[in-house]
Amino acid sequence: MKVGVLGTGRVGKAVGTRLVQLGHEVVMGSRSGDNPEAAAWAEAGGERAGAGTFTDAASFGEIVVNATAGAGSMEALGQAGAENLRRKALIDISNALDFSQGMPPTLSVANPDSLGERIQRAFPEARVVKALNTVTAAVMVDPGVVPGGHTMFLAGDDAGAKAQTRDLLREFGWADDDLLDLGGIRAARGMEMYLPLWLSMMGALGTPTFNIRVQRGA
Amino acid sequence: MKVGVLGTGRVGKAVGTRLVQLGHEVVMGSRSGDNPEAAAWAEAGGERAGAGTFTDAASFGEIVVNATAGAGSMEALGQAGAENLRRKALIDISNALDFSQGMPPTLSVANPDSLGERIQRAFPEARVVKALNTVTAAVMVDPGVVPGGHTMFLAGDDAGAKAQTRDLLREFGWADDDLLDLGGIRAARGMEMYLPLWLSMMGALGTPTFNIRVQRGA
Numbered sequence: 001m002k003v004g005v006l007g008t009g010r011v012g013k014a015v016g017t018r019l020v021q022l023g024h025e026v027v028m029g030s031r032s033g034d035n036p037e038a039a040a041w042a043e044a045g046g047e048r049a050g051a052g053t054f055t056d057a058a059s060f061g062e063i064v065v066n067a068t069a070g071a072g073s074m075e076a077l078g079q080a081g082a083e084n085l086r087r088k089a090l091i092d093i094s095n096a097l098d099f100s101q102g103m104p105p106t107l108s109v110a111n112p113d114s115l116g117e118r119i120q121r122a123f124p125e126a127r128v129v130k131a132l133n134t135v136t137a138a139v140m141v142d143p144g145v146v147p148g149g150h151t152m153f154l155a156g157d158d159a160g161a162k163a164q165t166r167d168l169l170r171e172f173g174w175a176d177d178d179l180l181d182l183g184g185i186r187a188a189r190g191m192e193m194y195l196p197l198w199l200s201m202m203g204a205l206g207t208p209t210f211n212i213r214v215q216r217g218a
Numbered sequence: 219m220k221v222g223v224l225g226t227g228r229v230g231k232a233v234g235t236r237l238v239q240l241g242h243e244v245v246m247g248s249r250s251g252d253n254p255e256a257a258a259w260a261e262a263g264g265e266r267a268g269a270g271t272f273t274d275a276a277s278f279g280e281i282v283v284n285a286t287a288g289a290g291s292m293e294a295l296g297q298a299g300a301e302n303l304r305r306k307a308l309i310d311i312s313n314a315l316d317f318s319q320g321m322p323p324t325l326s327v328a329n330p331d332s333l334g335e336r337i338q339r340a341f342p343e344a345r346v347v348k349a350l351n352t353v354t355a356a357v358m359v360d361p362g363v364v365p366g367g368h369t370m371f372l373a374g375d376d377a378g379a380k381a382q383t384r385d386l387l388r389e390f391g392w393a394d395d396d397l398l399d400l401g402g403i404r405a406a407r408g409m410e411m412y413l414p415l416w417l418s419m420m421g422a423l424g425t426p427t428f429n430i431r432v433q434r435g436a
Contacts, residue, residue: 101330111414112324139435146435155418182418190415196329197408200373200400201432209435214419217357217364217427 004029004061006054006076008037010137011093012067016041018141020048022171029057031079058084063091063164064126070096070115071108077119085126089161091168092116092188093132093140095195104199107192116155116188127161129154130188131169134198136208143173143211150211153180155187180214222247222279222302224272224294226255228355229311230285234259236359238266240389247275249297276302281309281382282344288314288333289326295337303344307379309386310334310406311350311358313413322417325410334373334406345379347372348406349387352416354426359390361429367396368429373405398432 005016006029016026025048028038033053042051050060058064058080068076073094077085094116096109109115116130131154132140139146152174156162166179182190202208223234224247234244243266246256251271260269268278276282276298286294291312295303312334314327327333334348349372350358357364370392374380384397400408420426 106330110329110411112319146433148433150433151430153415153418180419180422182422187418190413190418193328193411194415195408197371197412200371200405200408201398204398204400205432205434207434211433212369212430213433214423215364215366215368215429215431216423216425 001025002060002062004057004059004064004080005067006057006065006080007067007069008035008041009067009069011140012065013037013041014137014141015065015067015093016049017045018172020045024048026050027052027057027060029054029080031076054079055081055084061088063089063168066090066092066094066119068094070094071098073115073119074122077123082123082125085123088126089158089164090119090123090126090128091132091165092119092128092130095133095192097195104196104203107195110193111189114189114192116185116192120157120185127156127158128185129156129158129161129165130185130191131165134191134194135211138209139211141172143178145209146211148213149175149178150213151178151180153182153187153191155182155185155191157184219243220278220280222275222277222282222298223285224275224283224298225285225287226253226259227285227287229358231255231259232355232359233283233285233311234267235263236390238263242266244268245270245275245278247272247298249294272297273299273302279306281307281386284308284310284312284337286312288312289316291333292336292340295341300341300343303341306344307376307382308337308341308344308346309350309383310337310346310348313351313410315413322414322421325413328411329407332407332410334403334410338375338403345374345376346403347374347376347379347383348403348409349373349383352409352412353429356427357429361391361396363427364429366431367393368431369396369398371398371400371405371409373400373403373409375402
């Protein structure tokens with residue numbers, strides 16, 4: 001499958017590399033199109049890995065992954081272009097972390113809204129699925145680095161796009177039983193507002209390599 | 219131990235009842251002092267259970283539990299009186315849920331603040347510990363209703379108050395390994411902002427009887 005990955009940071013590289021390893025073709029998009037990180041990544045990734053602008057990546061992908069930092073996501077998607085996102089599953093991993101008030105970051109978009117909802121409103125013909133934003137990059141693409149089953153949430157309004165996202169998550173190693181569909185894109189709110197707890201847990205545990213497992217009673 | 223429980227709803231009753239069963243003495247406090255729910259609870263609870271005003275409950279308790287609805291917590295604690303909270307552990311279970319915009323509720327206090335922090339600022343001589351707000355009442359007082367180990371968070375600035383809270387949680391049935399200390403009261407922010415995710419999970423699972431288990435990688 002052809003996948004456009006927007007963003008050249010840790011998340012974009014981890015997801016792009018894993019997709020290429022799995023046999024997919026990936027174009028990593030950046031603002032300038034000649035981003036040295038993306039060029040180096042594409043060089044190392046072989047013939048299935050390419051680099052270009054946000055527009056190049058989005059027009060290339062049958063699926064598009066938003067791996068940009070939340071503060072820049074709306075602008076990056078605007079550059080990608082609504083016409084290049086139309087009818088495509090747009091897997092949104094972004095978190096609206098605001099580091100301007102120091103550490104730990106706060107959220108620049110939160111209750112009663114979310115970045116996932118904003119993206120869906122701004123690009124109504126894209127099929128936005130919020131996923132993967134609740135774990136660190138290494139866990140996203142290889143859940144086995146955290147022992148035992150643990151949970152990955154999905155939220156989105158389009159059932160077909162969620163099915164495509166589930167397929168990719170299974171390829172990454174997520175067990176079907178560990179995927180928890182929270183319903184429509186409004187549930188992105190909870191998935192994003194979980195970040196302050198995630199950050200506190202990272203501090204308490206001394207590692208970003210963890211996740212939560214939902215355990216149900218009778 | 220003498221415990222003042224502020225609030226006569228499901229949380230106040232569940233915590234109060236469990237404390238009485240464990241041999242503690244409890245006064246359940248309400249705004250009016252002659253709340254019929256509190257009177258019926260005290261009647262059924264035997265000689266270790268009493269009812270009174272917020273002031274009565276707070277002055278009685280060596281430990282005070284805030285089990286009021288978040289929207290009324292600041293007023294309830296004001297009635298309880300700063301002098302009756304001084305130097306005491308104040309276990310804050312409240313969530314600032316706002317039902318005015320329909321279901322699911324939003325949060326009336328959130329990023330970059332929390333109800334736990336507000337309470338600590340308003341009552342600087344109380345020793346506020348945020349705990350128990352991340353699970354439904356039945357799980358709070360009997361974690362065994364959700365099979366397997368699962369996590370209870372604590373946050374607060376006072377180590378002694380956190381130790382007292384841990385002792386009570388152990389009496390409720392929480393295993394020491396499942397208590398995760400997130401640090402100072404600022405971490406109440408994450409614990410409270412987790413609620414929208416909790417509400418979405420409750421919808422997806424079809425039950426409030428669940429919890430999350432933190433699983434750590436290498």
